[in-house]
Amino acid sequence: MINEKRISEVFAELAAIDSPSLQERELADTLKAKFAEIGVPFTEDQTQEQTGSNAGNLFAQIPGSLAGNPVLFAAHMDTVEPAKGKKAVFHNDGTVTSDGTTVLGADDLAGVTAIYEAVRHLIETKTPHRLIEILISVGEELYCKGANAFDYSQVQAKEAYVLDLSGAIGAAAYAAPTLISFAAKIQGKAAHAGFHPEDGINSIQAAADAIAKLPQGHVGENTTANIGKISGGSGTNIVSESCRVEGEIRSLNHEKAMELLETYHRTFQKAAESVHASLVWEEKLNIHAYETPLTGDAARHYENAVKKEGLTAAFEKTFGGSDNNVFAQHGIEGLVIATSMNQVHSCSEYTRIPEIAQVARIVSNLAVLQENAHHS
CATH class of the missing domain: 3.30.70.360 (Alpha-Beta Plaits)
Known part of the structure; x- marks a missing residue:
């Protein structure tokens, strides 16, 4: 089972780390250690000179035992300011906010947490899955600095899900400007x-x-x-x-x-x-603008993964950019999916733990989706 208590703990731990854009060093080290503990070693690239960050992008590949094309899950480490001294405040209704003086950092730590929990769940339950790739970038809030500097020759996936969108769970942006x-x-x-x-x-x-x-x-x-x-x-x-x-x-x-x-x-x-x-x-x-075809694998697989959760996929165009804009330039067909981040880029930002759990289940559904699932 996806573990909500663990999601709360991981999210709180990550939110307590200061990681404003280009100062992601401590968060990168924490993520490398956390993922290594569950058997997923990250490699960190050497893009600091290009990005101006004190950390590189993190990339991992988890070999799969299922047939089917590789899948890429992506999120980013940096948060917008005010981001110094932030911490997660838990409320009885499952909502998590900051203390009101900083952003919470659900953009994009909700995404990072959901990927971690999904992968941990798959490993612990020994669930067969296709090849999974994970990219966690730096400097995304500064027009995708990290993603722009990343070397895509190491990426095998042509299908990506970027966990970096506000809105109801099940929403996905397929076009951006x-x-x-x-x-x-x-x-x-x-x-x-x-x-x-x-x-x-x-x-x-x-x-x-x-x-x-x-x-x-x-x-x-x-x-x-x-x-x-x-x-x-x-x-x-x-x-x-x-x-x-x-x-x-x-x-x-x-x-x-x-x-x-x-x-x-x-x-x-x-x-x-x-x-x-x-x-x-x-x-x-x-x-650079992109539009992901709604008839392609990414959209079809997402629809199935969301349906398994009892939800309906809602495809939309967005007027904000994300790392998915960069992926599209490298021939990767992706969606930006709703990840329980609300009122982002403000001190009123909030997330909900049960929603992060839903997103983690959608991510694991996407990882175990067989190529022929849409014919069934």
């Missing part, structure tokens, strides 16, 4: 605003002109754009010499995102040129 961040720095010319403003070139005015022409918010059905930061100028009596504008574009359609980015770039360029200012443009493709 391209996410691009950009910055436009307009360089004008300073002059005294009272005595000879005509000698200056007002960078803020040029930026405002560009912003006024650009679409924001929902730009079509599957695309959003946002200008989130603007800074510039050095005094109210000085024509502003430079102005920096920062924003992001998201789209479930990668080509649409790139087209809109080009529109943004061109509009800032024209606005700068029209007042004889110059533009320095920066852009970064953080994650």
